[in-house]
Amino acid sequence: MSVDPGWYVDPADPDTRRYWDGGGWIGAPIPVDATPPEGPPPEEPPDEPAPVSPTAPVSAPGVPAYGQPSPGHPQPGQPQPGQPYPWQPPPGYGHPQGPPPGGPTGGPPPGWPPGGGPPPGWPPGGWPGRPPEPRPHGLPLAGFGARLVARLIDFTIVFALNAVVNGWFVWRLVEEVTPYWREVFRRAMAGDSSTDGLPQPSDQAGGLQIVILLIATALWLAYEVPTTASGGQTFGKRLVGVKVVPMSANEPLGFGRALRRWNTLGLPTLAWYCCGLGLLFQLVDALSPLFDHPLRQALHDKRAQTVVVQLPRGHRTTPDKRTTPDDRTPDDRTDPSGDTP
Numbered sequence: 248m249s250v251d252p253g254w255y256v257d258p259a260d261p262d263t264r265r266y267w268d269g270g271g272w273i274g275a276p277i278p279v280d281a282t283p284p285e286g287p288p289p290e291e292p293p294d295e296p297a298p299v300s301p302t303a304p305v306s307a308p309g310v311p312a313y314g315q316p317s318p319g320h321p322q323p324g325q326p327q328p329g330q331p332y333p334w335q336p337p338p339g340y341g342h343p344q345g346p347p348p349g350g351p352t353g354g355p356p357p358g359w360p361p362g363g364g365p366p367p368g369w370p371p372g373g374w375p376g377r378p379p380e381p382r383p384h385g386l387p388l389a390g391f392g393a394r395l396v397a398r399l400i401d402f403t404i405v406f407a408l409n410a411v412v413n414g415w416f417v418w419r420l421v422e423e424v425t426p427y428w429r430e431v432f433r434r435a436m437a438g439d440s441s442t443d444g445l446p447q448p449s450d451q452a453g454g455l456q457i458v459i460l461l462i463a464t465a466l467w468l469a470y471e472v473p474t475t476a477s478g479g480q481t482f483g484k485r486l487v488g489v490k491v492v493p494m495s496a497n498e499p500l501g502f503g504r505a506l507r508r509w510n511t512l513g514l515p516t517l518a519w520y521c522c523g524l525g526l527l528f529q530l531v532d533a534l535s536p537l538f539d540h541p542l543r544q545a546l547h548d549k550r551a552q553t554v555v556v557q558l559p560r561g562h563r564t565t566p567d568k569r570t571t572p573d574d575r576t577p578d579d580r581t582d583p584s585g586d587t588p
Contacts, residue, residue: 251269252266252267252268252269252287253266253267254266254267254277254283255267256279257272257276260276261279262278262279263276263277263278263279264276264277264278264279264281264283265277266283266287266288268287273287273288274287274288274289275288380541381541381542383492383494383542383554383556384492384497384556386490386492386556386557386558386559387556387557388542388543388554388555388556388557389489389490389543389555389556389557390557391536391537391543393487393488393489393557394487394489394536394555395533396483396487397481397483397484397486397487397489398483398533399483400482400483400486400487401470401471401481401482401483401484404470404482404483405463405466405467405470408466408470409462409463409466412462412466413459413462413463413466416455416458416459416462417459419451419455420452420455420456420459423448423449423451423452423455424448424452426446426448427445427446427447427448430445430446431445456520457520460516460517460519460520461517463516464513464514464516464517467509467513467516468509468510468513471505471509471513472502472505472506472509473502473505475491475500475505475508475509476499476500476501476502476504476505476506477499478490478499479491479492479499479500488557488558488560489555489556489557489558490555490556490558491508491548491553491554491555492553492554492555492556493551493552493553494542494552494553494554495552500551500553504551504552504553505551507550507551508547508548508550508551508553509547511532511546511547511550511551512529512532512533512545512546512547515528515529515532516529531546532545532546532547533545536548542554543555
């Protein structure tokens with residue numbers, strides 16, 4: 248991006264004008280209300296250079312002999328320290344009633360596309376090439392396979408808890424519906440398709456089904472929400488090495504966010520008896536990370552504004568369950584950290 252040579256108001260002293268030669272300010276300033284001369288200001292007589300050794304390399308002021316600028320000195324062609332670039336958007340630029348673009352006093356610099364397009368050299372659409380993989384809080388996103396294994400481990404644990412707590416209610420429900428299904432099977436084997444005289448389950452069957460689903464949902468909530476709220480990991484996630492983190496900051500989720508994340512996936516359990524609609528919704532939610540880019544968020548992650556990241560091997564956690572910088576592998580230290588757009 249460059250600015251045509253000419254006389255412009257000095258940003259460091261708005262009461263004066265100076266000549267910009269395309270790479271920096273030259274010449275002495277003049278009053279802002281004075282008529283500037285045509286072309287650049289007359290050259291000032293150069294100072295007599297100090298004698299140098301015939302073998303000593305000559306360098307520009309502020310730049311050592313071997314090409315690296317000294318601290319506190321700008322590179323050639325750059326504005327002085329504390330001095331902005333000569334073109335700045337004037338008041339009203341971009342407003343429908345503001346001054347029209349075109350030039351250093353009313354628009355973008357020459358060569359910049361009109362209408363707020365991408366910078367020169369960038370292809371239409373934004374990022375040149377493939378965008379980098381997001382790394383929330385400096386950690387890579389967890390793959391779908393790791394998330395699936397962690398979820399299966401957690402489901403196994405919740406199922407075992409249900410076998411202990413819900414076992415008696417499930418046994419009672421099986422006793423209620425067994426006579427009906429036994430008679431249906433017997434008639435089917437005999438080629439009888441009639442439904443007359445089939446033994447019907449009692450009214451307790453419907454109540455038992457609701458109680459079983461309520462207990463199963465409560466056990467799942469009690470198992471997942473507290474551990475996710477405090478450390479971002481259930482037992483399954485800890486074994487696999489993945490962790491749930493908020494998108495905004497590297498801190499524990501908290502109970503409210505963990506509850507919002509769980510109930511999107513867990514509450515549909517209560518609708519299993521409605522022709523399996525709850526189970527269908529949970530299946531869609533579980534598969535949604537496969538179709539979400541670039542953060543691989545499930546529907547319950549989107550509601551809670553969370554992402555699931557992969558922790559480095561051998562990681563350790565501080566008392567507040569945060570991963571310390573020493574936990575990262577050498578490759579992780581070299582990669583720049585970046586939060587999700």
